Amino acid sequence: MSSPSAQVAHPPLTGSARVLGTLALSAATFMNVLDTSIANVSLPAIAGDLGVSPVQGTWVITSFAVANAISVPLTGWLTQRIGQVRLFMASVLLFVLTSWLCGLAPSMGMLIAFRALQGFVAGPLIPLSQTLLLSSYPPAKAGLAMAMWSITTLVAPIMGPLLGGWITDNVSWPWIFYINVPVGLLAAAATWALYRERETMTRKVPIDAVGLSLLVIWVGALQLMLDKGKELDWFHSGQIIAFAVVAVVGFAFFLIWELTEEHPIVDLSLxxxxxxxxxxxxxxxxxxxxxxxxxxxxxxxxxxxxxxxxxxxxxxxxxxxxxxxxxxxxxxxxxxxxxxxxxxxxxxxxxxxxxxxxxxxxxxxxxxxxxxxxxxxxxxxxxxxxxxxxxxxxxxxxxxxxxxxxxxxxxxxxxxxxxxxxxxxxxxxxxxxxxxxxxxxxxxxxxxxxxxxxxxxxxxxxxxxxxxxxxxxxxxxxxxxxxxxxxxxxxxxxxxxxxxxxxxxxxxxxxxxxxxxxxx
Known part of the structure; x- marks a missing residue:
């Protein structure tokens, strides 16, 4: 995600610093992956509390996923502009802030908006946690680093439903978001202490603003069509037809633009x-x-x-x-x-x-x-x-x-x-x-x-x-x-x-x- 020269400039961490670095990066990853599954078992409670049907409540999951998907391709460009460590820190702290806002949400509309924001700022968390972790270990131990990282991503889906269910039954559903606050702040503090001197080189690279806009438009329209289709009786609704047209036309323009753009946001030649x-x-x-x-x-x-x-x-x-x-x-x-x-x-x-x-x-x-x-x-x-x-x-x-x-x-x-x-x-x-x-x-x-x-x-x-x-x-x-x-x-x-x-x-x-x- 950064230039090779930037990555070899810093030697691997050693001893307790490496252990603490691994824990801090894994905690941030854990927090992110946990949030993809923790809400699943809480949907009926969230929907009931906010006065919508449980199926409408699935927007809590899909809004996070769609926004997250849109922001992932931006990670490489943002890394080069801001630097790995600064971008990772910003992503963690913004994730903490949006988690707190999700817990405070007074209505389903506000919760969906905050979840979308949370998904968007979470985009760089997983790829950068991997990159920083690999830079903390010597090349010979890269396999060990990735094994420890992958265990984190596998434990989180176990903990998500259990933790979400227990919190929903015994406390209240907003706490499935509030628990990210202490975890995120601790991970951010430890990461900054260990990695602030290991920042990567930055350079100005152009952003494919048109490509990104088209991506947001067609993916957003497609998801709105799918989520509201049942509620509005699918293609008997002018609104659903409009979403479908925007999705198809937006996707067509996106393909044409990305195939001809010198610095595409998505490299379709792959x-x-x-x-x-x-x-x-x-x-x-x-x-x-x-x-x-x-x-x-x-x-x-x-x-x-x-x-x-x-x-x-x-x-x-x-x-x-x-x-x-x-x-x-x-x-x-x-x-x-x-x-x-x-x-x-x-x-x-x-x-x-x-x-x-x-x-x-x-x-x-x-x-x-x-x-x-x-x-x-x-x-x-x-x-x-x-x-x-x-x-x-x-x-x-x-x-x-x-x-x-x-x-x-x-x-x-x-x-x-x-x-x-x-x-x-x-x-x-x-x-x-x-x-x-x-x-x-x-x-x-x-x-x-x-x-x-x-x-x-x-x-x-x-x-x-x-x-x-x-x-x-x-x-x-x-x-x-x-x-x-x-x-x-x-x-x-x-x-x-x-x-x-x-x-x-x-x-x-x-x-x-x-x-x-x-x-x-």
Whole structure:
């Protein structure tokens, strides 16, 4: 992200300084990654408190993801203008400020605006934490540095749902944002003490303002279309049609501009490389499908299975256990094993997990629901590192920041789109199933009439009995919809396998640590 000469100017840290530096950088990363998952189990509480539906509440997740995706490609340019350490410090402190504002938000509109701001300022955190960490270790220990960094990013998704659920049930949801304040301030203080004398050289480089503006316009319009589509009845609404037109036209102008600009904000020429486009596309679609399901599961558990936020968090938490154990093994063996085989294995395990979830019913117990989440850690361990290695294989070092920025822009945007598509389909399919089930509840149905009579015999009024049956019908409708989402997602993961094999096997000399350094 900075010039090579700037990076070799400072020797690696030693002793306690290196340990403290690793902890400080990891804490900042932990804080950022935690915020991508901590709100998932808190959505029903946030939505209820602010007077919107839980599906509308998913904007809390998608606004962060979209803004984060837009800011990631800016990291390289900002680093050259400001310097790595100053940019990292600014990003951490602004993240702390926006987290505090999120907790204070009095309405859903304000919360979404602050979450978008939080996502935007968080863009440089992950890539710069990696870069600064690698500069703290000698080249021979780069693998150790990245292993320690990756453990942080795997522990955070475990802690996110657990912490978010506990805070929501026992304190109040604003504290899922307030906890970033002390963590961020401590990380900033330690980072400044250790790294302020290790600032990189800066130089004035032009910014592709038109490209950036077009990027914001088409991505923003696309996300608004996806998020408001269900609420406004899709293309029966002039507003949704307008968003769709802006997204398509904006994307077309963006492509034309970026392909002809001398200093593009996004280097689209990378798509000429087969390994880049095939692996980056597989990563983006796979992550989008995965993230959509990660949002749906706790919503279903809390709204229709009677789980508390803490219990839903406990269901989601085991996802990182196998990932923490297996990720270092994947990194160490990647030079011996074709990464396409590892990625294929990951997709097969994801498909198995989602197929298992497609058999969940309203009678499925806590332990059975947790088993696929535990196995999911295996899939995650074999997902990111092999696919990043394929994506960045053969790319010149000078273009790695651009390649990393573009692939991560695709991944983060796909996560936001996956959330919107999954929640919209979940509600649409549930509405259809509810209508079909309701057709069978009439005076001609012996089962319906006997159930109604039985409820009234227990002391319910006719209206109460009908309301109870309607609630049961809604629960069944959402269960059927959830099963379909999981089953369809399993099929999509199987469809991604041929995409990985379009890529060529990376040369065995490629370092997993080098690939991981560009992962975000």
């Amino acid at each position: 798509f000429k490389r087969r390994n880049f486009w095939s692996a980056a596309l597989a990563t983006a679609v796979g992550y989008g499908v995965f993230f959509g399901n990660v949002v749906i599961l706790p919503l279903w558990l809390q709204q229709f299975m009677g789980y508390t936020a803490t219990q839903a968090g406990m269901i989601m938490a085991p996802v990182g256990l196998f990932a923490i154990v297996l990720s270092p093994i994947v990194g160490l063996t990647l030079h011996k094993v074709d990464p396409r085989r590892y990625a294929t294995f990951s997709f097969l395990v994801f498909a198995l997990i989602l197929w298992m979830r497609s058999h969940f019913t309203t009678q499925t117990d806590f332990g059975t629901i947790m088993i696929p989440t535990l196995i999911q850690g295996v899939a995650m361990a074999f997902f990111f590192i092999p696919l990043v290695t394929i994506t960045l294989s053969g790319i010149e070092p000078s273009r790695l920041p651009a390649a990393s920025g573009l692939s991560n822009f695709m991944r983060i945007t796909a996560g936001a789109i996956g959330t919107s598509v999954a929640t919209t389909m979940w509600e649409d399919r549930a509405a259809m199933h509810h209508a079909n089930l309701a057709e069978n509840i009439n005076h001609g149905s012996q089962v319906a009439m006997s159930t109604l009579e039985g409820l009234q015999a227990r002391g319910m009024s006719h209206e109460q009995a009908l309301s109870y049956i309607n609630n049961l019908t809604t629960q069944q409708a959402y269960m059927l919809s959830t099963q379909e989402i999981f089953y369809g997602s399993a099929f999509l993961f199987l469809m991604l396998i041929p995409l990985v094999w379009l890529a060529k096997r990376p040369k065995s000399g490629a370092s997993a640590a080098d690939a991981a350094a560009g992962a975000h």
